[in-house]
Amino acid sequence: MEMKPLFLLLLSLAGSALAGTPYEIQDILTGNSPSASRSKEWKPGSGIPLEVSGMDWTAEGKLALAIRKGEVWLVDGVLGGDADKVKFNLFATGLHEPLGLLRDGDSLLVTQRTEVTRLRDTNGDGLADEYLTAGRGWNVSGAYHGYAYGPRRDGKGQLWVTLNVDMGEFSDNKAAWRGWAGIINTAGEFEPMAAGMRSPCGLGANLAGDMFCVDQQGTWVPTTPLYHLRKGAFFLNPEGIASQNLPESPLKLSAKVPEKIPYPEAIKALPEMCPPAVWLPYNKMGRSGTDLAVCDAKGKFGPFDGQMLVAEFTDAKINRVFMEKVDGEYQGAAFPFLRGLASGIVRLLFAPDGSLMVGMTSRGWSSLGTKAYGLQRVRWNGEMPFEIKEMRALPDGFELVFTKPVDAKACGTAAAYSMTSYTHLYSGAYGSEEIQAEAHSISGVTVSPDGLTVRLKVEGLRALYVHELHADGVRSAAGAKLEHADAYYTLNRIPKK
């Protein structure tokens, strides 16, 4: 064998995660730690340790950032496009791991471990001088996992807060409201609304004003769920259910919490249990969902107005969720959206200009990306991505709406699609495999005359199962492949017509 040395310069493969997507990631400020994210000796690098844990816009258009060490910063110029011109001004200090921030009139509300606090600058010197208790009433044990998140406002103006269950030393999940969501009432007290959460790290209302929250895979939670929060609902994790015996509880489980049975059976065994509106399957959609942001960018973020972007920690990526109502209940589909962010994403917030702010910190766990924390911004460059924009359930299948007209020939054949469905085991174990997986045959495909909609007739739909679609054969009229050909529909209910 005689081969001449070849000196080839090849195109990059590994760094092309973003090639093709019209969503560009811009660094505002990111930083590294000299130690690994799980290290006991973790410390930040030089500069502001921008472990973003809460974000909102002030009345003056500054970005208010809560960071985990307990500070609030007001950031000027983030939308200017030049990261060097961004100015950071310290607004509040000494807080106890604030994990959420919301502007309320001339104040900022932050949720510390122990309370919601109203921060206000009354003398105009740019620094908060009022730190007033604005919400309280849950137990804090000192366990590291006893995080508190929010507040976020729903369509009725109610302020919602979510509370982790405790884990580790000092844990006390029998004490008040661990693993619950609630509102802060006018007396400044936590008013419990819904139970059954594990680590409900982010919340937000959709355009209709209904409140949702993202929980995380772990004990009793097989994979990341998105809950529609409302009074009296129980979701998945019963570790904090003891609080149902407190007088303020809006909920009393009428049956024993089942265990080690498939999720669709568990739902039947426990009447108060409400299914998540959407499941985000493990690994396929990342691992730990952390926040949601509803797109209301009036077209400035592409074709996804009204949809949710869901932040994910471990894989440092952002997924997209489309929801519809079937029989009055939310359900819908999750789609991959964007990967390649710098660190574990904890907060998402749309900017007034339709770009998306991404707040990150990987401390305590680990994430993809090369930074330990920071702030990035995602902008749409105006090119229409070729994606499955919406996926709706039909009595006998699904309807796919695309962002661009499809090639009727390529997409008109059942071979262009494949579908499986599965559920999870409901148990106290940490996460669950996908179980009872089945392939579905696609028995009919109809492409709409405008090429934007495809109806799939799918055999054997199963209520309460996740239906995973691969539309690998789909091509746009221009011959392009989908940027993401997979979609995950949580079919809680099969529409009757």
Added chain:
Amino acid sequence: MNARALLGFLGLLWAVPLQAEPLVVAFERWGATQPSAEGGRLLYNELGCVNCHGGSTGLPARRGPQLAGVTQRVQPEWLRSFLSNPAAAHSGSTMPQFSSLNAAEDVEAVLHYLGGLATKPTKKPKKVGHVNAEHGKELFHTVGCVACHAPAKDFQPAEGLPKPEDFTHPAIAFPQLQQKYGLQTLAEFLRDPLQARPDGRMPRIDMEESDALDLAGYLLEFASSDGETAQKIHPFAVDPALALRGRGIVAAAGCSSCHELPKEMGAVSVALQSGAGGCLEGNAGRKSPQYQLGAKQRAALKLYLAQREKELPQAQLVELTLQALNCAACHERDGRGGPDAARKAYFQGDHNLGDTGRYPPPLTGVGRKLQPEWLNDVLEGKARVRPYLQTKMPVYGTATGGLAALLSKVDARSEVALPGGDDAAGRKLMGTQGGVGCITCHRWGGHAALGIQALDLSSLGQRLQPGWLREYLVNPAAYRPGTLMPSFWPEGKAANSEILGGDTARQIASIYAFAKSDNGEPEGFPAVSGGEFELSPQAHPIVQRTFFAGVGTHAILLGFPHGVHLAYDGKTGRPALAWRGRFFDAYATWFSRFAPFEKPLGDAVVKWPSSGGETVRFEGYRLDAQKVPVFLLKVGGAPVTDRFDAVDGGLRRTLSGAAPALNALGVTHPAGVAVHEENSDSKETRIFTYLWK
């Protein structure tokens, strides 16, 4: 064979030659332009010729990888393709091709024989953790992998991508790693390559398990973060009959000349007939292993073989050893070696230290610079003094066994002895209190330097030889071109004439004596503070919430510049603890995942007893113009404010509110302080002073 498939991996910046010719990097770098006997000696050793044909090159033994367990480390499918054509499966491989493995069934038989050498797993396979291939990419391009292997195009070094033409010599190619390894076995290999390849040609860089996984994830282009989903090594079932036949093939081929195999497979010794013919003419006999030697390689080997009985001067032996182990990829010695212009871009470190902060030190005269024990410790990975270099000095195992002694011998010369030193004077010289201030730039043990963070001098007495130190200090730039280190004894004249009368030799001897002694540290380090995150109130009070022992989960700490401090309980709305001295170390509250209930840093802690008074509702606090928080309370629905100020030797507390509310509070006072209530004109204000006794 699909050339693109072989190269498609990683998108390499510097293309790796797709070649059947075995690659010995140092030969390509220095030996190929003008064939020489030395280059031939290097090849004779590095291609393993010496392992069958005998003689002594004086160079560290070049061996093949461990074969026991190879089917558990490497995919059997890949082994098949490698055995049948090593150079096609791994470009530039030094493993020759064997004509006895031309038939697929013979390859299969050998594979089954190798499968039978499997090692018993000692423990249950561990769960594969989190994988971050992006981080792996960063490691690959910074810790030193690219000194030998090709960097990828999509990694941008700080000063930009080097030009392809600046690479002066080829890089060592990878096989198709995705076909060869599983994620976990590649990570295990990377964590300690010396296990599988004890000959040290792939040295070990000390790294965490998670770093090895990230690195493996990068090399395998593993996109997910969940290592459990990665490809594993396919189980291989051994057919004993085939294995027996394979054993015969292995024995006949003399594999054990290079590879460690069971004893009964004794090495084959083949006397060389002459310095010509066979491999050297590019037509080895049908039975011989086939090396696809290039013309220059053949020429060099001939030159060497013509005089192979001749002993090589030890200085040249050192040079060839550094070439064989590719030390020369990173280190320059006597004007030769070190990274080429292109690869320099990947050597990063502390830019405040200039070139010395990023490039490994030169090895010129290293045998007289370092003490032999220290040099040996460096080679064994026990001693490292340049944590700021991102490129890590690896460990070569037994291959460097005699290297420290050889270097000491070759570099030795007669040294001018230092006079007796005075270690007290040395201590003064190194400090900033009237000395030359070494610690301004150099670390000392656990102490950070005062300015830039140059290497730790606390081990200087164990590390350096006095004769070299004396010359170096008089003219550092002569020994470390580009160093920021000035001379404090320019042309031999001491800049400091106060200490020891400005006697250069005695001053240097004293520095050496002090460094060797156990007599403390140089003067001038700042007084020890708690830690990087200790809160020390300066102009204003500091407020910090935390979990606090003796207070609970709602503690609000208040530190005053005057050295008196308070912990207020935000749950009960009452003061809880006060103390004096240092305030608080915020490290765990700010940055620990498992923050404990914290404690005061100071002393004289006093505690307020609990009150039988009315339940207080805590409403927050307001900072006044002096940034003192005024705590806002409701007592029976009526507003009360509680304010603390620092006074000489204690705290002053002002409670304000309607008289009934103040009365209902049931004010208590800590034991251990003198309590004095000031007379107040108003019934709506009560003022207490607490002074430590």
